[in-house]
Amino acid sequence: MQLQTLAALLALLVAQVAAQNATLPETPTQIHNVVYAVPEGQNIVQFAGTMRVPHLPHAGFYYLWPGLFLPNYGGVLQPVLSGATGQWSINSTWYYAITQDPAGQQDVQYVAFGVDEGDDVWFNMQKNDTWSITLAVPGTTKQSTNSFPMIEPAKADHIPYAVFEIELWSQVWDFGPLTFTNITIVSNGTSSSWCSDWPYASETTFQVSGVTSTVGNEQVTCSIQSMVLEQPGGNATAEPAPRTSQSTAAPSTGQRSAPLIYFACIMLSLPMLLLR
Numbered sequence: 282m283q284l285q286t287l288a289a290l291l292a293l294l295v296a297q298v299a300a301q302n303a304t305l306p307e308t309p310t311q312i313h314n315v316v317y318a319v320p321e322g323q324n325i326v327q328f329a330g331t332m333r334v335p336h337l338p339h340a341g342f343y344y345l346w347p348g349l350f351l352p353n354y355g356g357v358l359q360p361v362l363s364g365a366t367g368q369w370s371i372n373s374t375w376y377y378a379i380t381q382d383p384a385g386q387q388d389v390q391y392v393a394f395g396v397d398e399g400d401d402v403w404f405n406m407q408k409n410d411t412w413s414i415t416l417a418v419p420g421t422t423k424q425s426t427n428s429f430p431m432i433e434p435a436k437a438d439h440i441p442y443a444v445f446e447i448e449l450w451s452q453v454w455d456f457g458p459l460t461f462t463n464i465t466i467v468s469n470g471t472s473s474s475w476c477s478d479w480p481y482a483s484e485t486t487f488q489v490s491g492v493t494s495t496v497g498n499e500q501v502t503c504s505i506q507s508m509v510l511e512q513p514g515g516n517a518t519a520e521p522a523p524r525t526s527q528s529t530a531a532p533s534t535g536q537r538s539a540p541l542i543y544f545a546c547i548m549l550s551l552p553m554l555l556l557r
């Protein structure tokens with residue numbers, strides 16, 4: 282792994298958490314994720330798939346997303362399914378320019394659309410001249426494409442991590458499994474072991490099936506038929522863990538800044554699981 286990068290990330294994280302103290306909730310954050318990490322020298326250039334919208338038990342800070350995460354100065358490109366208003370909605374977000382001063386942090390968000398339980402939201406994050414996120418619910422008029430300006434210091438020419446994440450802020454995982462299907466992750470280069478190897482996972486049991494990779498034209502195309510984040514539990518890099526349960530009930534408190542939350546969370550989760 283890119284330990285130097287991760288150590289830097291961890292150092293930044295400590296500063297981040299101190300700086301963001303005021304915006305973090307008082308109760309623990311639950312983070313559950315599965316991460317595909319391409320090796321140094323290879324970059325992810327596309328991440329597409331379908332996310333099935335689960336049941337929304339009640340309004341709350343549920344943030345469910347597939348995303349691409351940068352090392353170092355960081356940033357995360359993510360279509361975020363949020364339950365904050367009591368109706369699921371999905372926003373395309375590029376969160377970047379991470380500094381120790383939260384005032385220097387930037388995000389670009391686009392309102393995409395409201396979605397309902399059972400909707401299959403197709404997402405496509407693709408690098409062209411710049412990165413774009415396309416979202417669509419096939420068979421409906423719900424569709425959006427947004428391009429994101431990749432400005433310094435987060436130019437996003439090096440993206441090593443594709444993440445499936447459930448973030449719960451003062452919530453419990455009470456909406457059932459989160460299912461992704463028809464997934465494609467494309468990197469440049471010719472090494473495909475990052476696709477065939479078991480992915481990193483943190484605090485979730487998961488089932489992955491139908492993984493195949495093809496190499497051609499200096500690109501690796503990783504196809505995954507299905508990825509299901511099942512429930513809390515499990516070990517990093519282990520085979521799917523036996524069913525266990527672990528939940529922390531906590532009341533929801535107050536309003537807070539969502540973009541900071543998304544980022545703080547992945548900052549927390551990646552170093553922890555990759556440095557293990």
Ligand SMILES: *[C@@H]1O[C@H](CO)[C@@H](O)[C@H](O)[C@H]1NC(C)=O
Nearest residue numbers: 298299300301302303306307
């Ligand atoms: C962070 O919050 C804790 C508890 O709310 C408080 O004790 C601490 O002083 C805060 N730290 C900073 C840097 O604000």
Ligand SMILES: *[C@@H]1O[C@H](CO)[C@@H](O)[C@H](O)[C@H]1NC(C)=O
Nearest residue numbers: 363365370372390391392539
């Ligand atoms: C989506 O983005 C818009 C525009 O920045 C923002 O007003 C809204 O709060 C965002 N919604 C969520 C759920 O983050």
Ligand SMILES: *[C@@H]1O[C@H](CO)[C@@H](O)[C@H](O)[C@H]1NC(C)=O
Nearest residue numbers: 407408409410413415426428
């Ligand atoms: C990428 O660029 C090509 C050619 O410049 C264009 O045809 C295509 O529509 C672009 N795709 C996206 C997703 O922007």
Ligand SMILES: *[C@@H]1O[C@H](CO)[C@@H](O)[C@H](O)[C@H]1NC(C)=O
Nearest residue numbers: 329330331403405419463465
């Ligand atoms: C499956 O993914 C491909 C490539 O991203 C896309 O073109 C196709 O529409 C998807 N199929 C469904 C049923 O979502």
Ligand SMILES: *[C@@H]1O[C@H](CO)[C@@H](O)[C@H](O)[C@H]1NC(C)=O
Nearest residue numbers: 322323324438469470471499
């Ligand atoms: C992948 O793309 C990046 C950026 O364009 C480049 O620096 C790197 O050398 C490429 N890697 C391979 C293995 O082609």
Ligand SMILES: *[C@@H]1O[C@H](CO)[C@@H](O)[C@H](O)[C@H]1NC(C)=O
Nearest residue numbers: 515516517519520521522523
């Ligand atoms: C998870 O880790 C614990 C402690 O290292 C170990 O005892 C247990 O067997 C692991 N479970 C799986 C499914 O690998």
